[in-house]
Amino acid sequence: MLLMTSCGGTKEVVMVAPPIEEEMLDTLVVTAPPITKEEQEDPIAQVLPPYNPSATRYMDLLHTTLDLRFDWNNQWVIGTANIEMTPVFYPQSSVELDAKGFDINRISKGAKELKYAYDGIKLMIFLDRTYTRGEKVNLIIDYIAKPNEGPEGGSAAITSDKGLFFINPLGEDPNKPMQIWTQGETENNSRWYPTFDKPNERMSQQISMTVDDKYSTLSNGELISSIRNADGTRTDTWKQDKPHAPYLTMVAVGEYAVVKEEVEGLEYLYYVEEPYRPYAKTIFNHTPEMIDFFSKKLAYEYPWDKYAQVIARDYVSGAMENTGAVVFGEFVQKTGRELIDNDNDYIVAHELFHHWFGDLVTCESWANLTLQEGFANYSEYLWFEYKYGRDRADKHRMSEMQGYLMSAQNQGTHPLIWYDHPNKELMFDAHSYNKGGLVLHMLRNLVGDDAFWASLNKYLRDNEFTAVEVDELRMAFEDVTGMDLQWFFDQWYLSAGHPILEIKYEYIAEERKQLIHVDQVQNDEDHLPVYRLETEIALYDKKGNATFYPATMDTRNTTFEIENIDQPSVVVYDGHNDLLAVVNQARSTEENLALLKYSDNYIDKLKAANALKRSPLFETVLENMLNEPHEDFRELAVEYINLRKQPDQKERVESILDSDPHSSVRNAALNSLLKTDYASVKPKLVNILTGNDAYSLAATALKAMKRNNDPDLMNYVGDYEKVNYPAIVSIVADIYSSSGNGKYLGFFEDRLESVSLFAMFNFYNKYFDLLKLQSEERQIEAAMKLKEIALSGGNMFRKFVATSTINKLEDRYSSPGQEVMKIKLRKILDEIINQETDEQLQSRYRSF
Numbered sequence: 001m002l003l004m005t006s007c008g009g010t011k012e013v014v015m016v017a018p019p020i021e022e023e024m025l026d027t028l029v030v031t032a033p034p035i036t037k038e039e040q041e042d043p044i045a046q047v048l049p050p051y052n053p054s055a056t057r058y059m060d061l062l063h064t065t066l067d068l069r070f071d072w073n074n075q076w077v078i079g080t081a082n083i084e085m086t087p088v089f090y091p092q093s094s095v096e097l098d099a100k101g102f103d104i105n106r107i108s109k110g111a112k113e114l115k116y117a118y119d120g121i122k123l124m125i126f127l128d129r130t131y132t133r134g135e136k137v138n139l140i141i142d143y144i145a146k147p148n149e150g151p152e153g154g155s156a157a158i159t160s161d162k163g164l165f166f167i168n169p170l171g172e173d174p175n176k177p178m179q180i181w182t183q184g185e186t187e188n189n190s191r192w193y194p195t196f197d198k199p200n201e202r203m204s205q206q207i208s209m210t211v212d213d214k215y216s217t218l219s220n221g222e223l224i225s226s227i228r229n230a231d232g233t234r235t236d237t238w239k240q241d242k243p244h245a246p247y248l249t250m251v252a253v254g255e256y257a258v259v260k261e262e263v264e265g266l267e268y269l270y271y272v273e274e275p276y277r278p279y280a281k282t283i284f285n286h287t288p289e290m291i292d293f294f295s296k297k298l299a300y301e302y303p304w305d306k307y308a309q310v311i312a313r314d315y316v317s318g319a320m321e322n323t324g325a326v327v328f329g330e331f332v333q334k335t336g337r338e339l340i341d342n343d344n345d346y347i348v349a350h351e352l353f354h355h356w357f358g359d360l361v362t363c364e365s366w367a368n369l370t371l372q373e374g375f376a377n378y379s380e381y382l383w384f385e386y387k388y389g390r391d392r393a394d395k396h397r398m399s400e401m402q403g404y405l406m407s408a409q410n411q412g413t414h415p416l417i418w419y420d421h422p423n424k425e426l427m428f429d430a431h432s433y434n435k436g437g438l439v440l441h442m443l444r445n446l447v448g449d450d451a452f453w454a455s456l457n458k459y460l461r462d463n464e465f466t467a468v469e470v471d472e473l474r475m476a477f478e479d480v481t482g483m484d485l486q487w488f489f490d491q492w493y494l495s496a497g498h499p500i501l502e503i504k505y506e507y508i509a510e511e512r513k514q515l516i517h518v519d520q521v522q523n524d525e526d527h528l529p530v531y532r533l534e535t536e537i538a539l540y541d542k543k544g545n546a547t548f549y550p551a552t553m554d555t556r557n558t559t560f561e562i563e564n565i566d567q568p569s570v571v572v573y574d575g576h577n578d579l580l581a582v583v584n585q586a587r588s589t590e591e592n593l594a595l596l597k598y599s600d601n602y603i604d605k606l607k608a609a610n611a612l613k614r615s616p617l618f619e620t621v622l623e624n625m626l627n628e629p630h631e632d633f634r635e636l637a638v639e640y641i642n643l644r645k646q647p648d649q650k651e652r653v654e655s656i657l658d659s660d661p662h663s664s665v666r667n668a669a670l671n672s673l674l675k676t677d678y679a680s681v682k683p684k685l686v687n688i689l690t691g692n693d694a695y696s697l698a699a700t701a702l703k704a705m706k707r708n709n710d711p712d713l714m715n716y717v718g719d720y721e722k723v724n725y726p727a728i729v730s731i732v733a734d735i736y737s738s739s740g741n742g743k744y745l746g747f748f749e750d751r752l753e754s755v756s757l758f759a760m761f762n763f764y765n766k767y768f769d770l771l772k773l774q775s776e777e778r779q780i781e782a783a784m785k786l787k788e789i790a791l792s793g794g795n796m797f798r799k800f801v802a803t804s805t806i807n808k809l810e811d812r813y814s815s816p817g818q819e820v821m822k823i824k825l826r827k828i829l830d831e832i833i834n835q836e837t838d839e840q841l842q843s844r845y846r847s848f
């Protein structure tokens with residue numbers, strides 16, 4: 001699964017109270033005496049430390065057959081489940097399934113109806129006799145699932161736990177397609193079919209869906225039949241013979257453009273909304289090439305029947321690796337022009353790699369989640385490195401590292417394998433994802449490339465179609481490499497934190513000796529007091545040649561000595577920037593210049609370039625920078641050129657604008673030109689606005705026209721009204737808002753519900769600025785629209801900003817003579833506040 005972080009920050013986790021499990025012990029009741037005050041103060045613990053075990057398995061689920069119909073009006077799933085299972089080891093006379101919020105109509109085994117007990121969450125079925133190992137049990141359950149009813153929880157990572165979602169179920173919203181899709185992770189598929197909803201379970205499956213003929217359907221596995229029924233419906237049946245965990249089951253129903261291709265015998269399906277049909281393959285760019293790359297590297301062919309990717313409206317997270325049928329949020333759905341600025345490679349690679357790490361081998365408990373998310377995260381690096389080179393890969397890894405360090409600072413650290421996590425949803429954090437990927441990078445460097453891939457192959461072969469824990473990964477690496485890696489796994493997987501290093505470089509001329517002092521200064525509360533670090537020290541000589549020296553340390557303070565050398569121009573501890581560590585070191589301007597000139601490491605160079613970009617010495621490397629293969633250096637160089645001081649460079653910057661292959665560099669060139677005479681740049685702006693260049697440049701052009709009060713502005717802005725690219729939405733909103741003209745309210749109102757969360761707060765502010773200039777009648781009309789959003793089942797931040805916009809309107813009517821308007825708006829506000837059931841929103845509304 002891939003998460004989305006929003007500008008609103010991390011939400012508090014809303015939890016549904018767990019069911020109280022009643023265990024009846026026939027013969028023995030154990031009660032512990034209360035812990036006394038003395039015992040509490042005793043430094044010896046009186047109870048076991050908290051630990052989240054993997055679920056105990058009584059029955060082994062073998063196969064699930066589902067026959068599903070959907071009641072769009074009530075948002076119900078009408079289902080029949082046929083579940084086959086066998087005792088794991090011990091004889092069983094009952095079965096306890098997860099089935100949340102169902103109406104159970106009938107449970108039978110063959111023709112025999114079975115008794116059951118149901119508390120709305122757990123379904124206890126009493127079998128007709130005791131079954132022993134090797135005997136199969138087939139249960140048929142007729143049920144209605146009501147995922148939209150009952151308690152709704154969620155987390156920052158997965159914002160709702162309803163499991164199955166009806167989008168625009170009554171077709172009332174003309175801007176939204178009607179869709180059904182599911183989100184099983186973590187344990188939410190039991191909101192729509194009965195199962196053992198744990199990651200250490202595994203089953204084959206067959207799902208039939210009867211839907212109106214206008215809809216496409218999607219599920220895991222192969223489409224084995226599609227039959228038109230007499231009543232105008234169609235029944236599609238999808239079958240997956242290879243077993244996977246129940247949370248990976250998915251269904252999707254909707255009006256989609258389905259684009260297909262077959263590459264080397266594997267079928268690829270791309271489900272997008274009709275307007276995006278021409279871009280379907282570019283949205284999910286390189287998918288067949290990625291499958292080929294990962295299959296070859298892992299020496300393990302893609303294990304599933306087909307590869308489908310589908311866009312879901314109002315999705316509750318980033319994307320989800322349902323086996324062979326991946327769901328993506330609509331932010332991935334872009335036109336060709338939108339894709340110029342940002343491709344979707346990382347997220348496509350991430351979900352794809354899960355098909356080995358997550359779907360083929362699955363973590364036995366959520367505490368081991370990094371065995372899925374760490375790998376998926378690192379696959380982004382691996383793909384970038386292969387396809388685009390190490391610079392792009394390192395840039396991506398640097399931002400992953402920053403993400404982890406920020407989270408460690410703000411939320412604290414915990415072991416990567418987090419057995420005592422307070423809540424399974426908290427596993428979806430920058431540890432499981434970012435740190436997991438960074439640790440794999442270090443493991444790869446420790447054992448070497450060939451050993452890394454050979455170990456992963458062994459891990460997959462040994463554990464295919466089973467649940468895993470971290471020791472299985474360690475043992476695969478140990479078996480392949482012949483090394484004892486307990487220290488590495490203890491340090492990085494089972495302990496919290498990371499090293500914080502102070503580095504000092506010292507050259508002793510008389511002894512021709514370079515010293516490198518490395519001090520570990522991390523505190524031992526959030527981190528280990530001492531890390532064993534294996535890396536390399538790079539020495540760049542005066543000609544720019546680099547020599548790399550292996551450097552292993554396992555003490556808190558270590559001095560490395562390199563003898564018999566001339567003074568280097570620059571020294572770099574961790575010369576390839578492979579460690580997960582905070583590295584503090586001071587560098588002189590000369591050293592930064594040397595690094596910028598001689599290093600081929602993206603991270604070293606970027607740090608040096610940023611340190612130098614305000615120094616006149618940057619001039620000496622400007623030519624090098626303008627010819628760098630990575631766009632970030634060309635962008636920095638273009639930004640450095642000051643056309644007011646160096647007007648002779650104008651032609652050159654113009655040619656960069658016309659020809660640089662990367663939009664960020666072209667955009668920097670445009671910004672640079674805009675610091676000169678506006679009239680001379682205007683033709684370029686018109687070219688961009690009437691052409692097909694990246695939206696980032698179009699946004700810059702519109703901003704420039706607005707800033708310069710260009711009378712032609714309104715001739716161009718209309719063409720950009722329907723564009724969803726965030727920077728365009730923001731500048732169009734700005735232009736329309738500043739116009740003061742009420743005819744543009746519609747532009748805002750069409751987007752209030754769909755504008756991305758990143759752009760939302762600014763967008764609503766612009767809307768408010770325009771609205772406050774309109775008639776009282778029009779304001780009331782707007783407040784009614786905002787009320788609908790505030791009371792919808794949508795995103796909490798959106799509901800909040802809608803309500804707060806009404807509140808801001810109300811605040812404007814506080815003078816004598818304005819009471820009527822104030823009362824009207826207050827009434828609308830009160831209606832929202834009284835109907836809101838979410839506690840966090842209620843508490844925020846208290847100040848309104």
Ligand SMILES: [Zn+2]
Binds near residue numbers: 001002350372
């Ligand atoms: Zn993931």
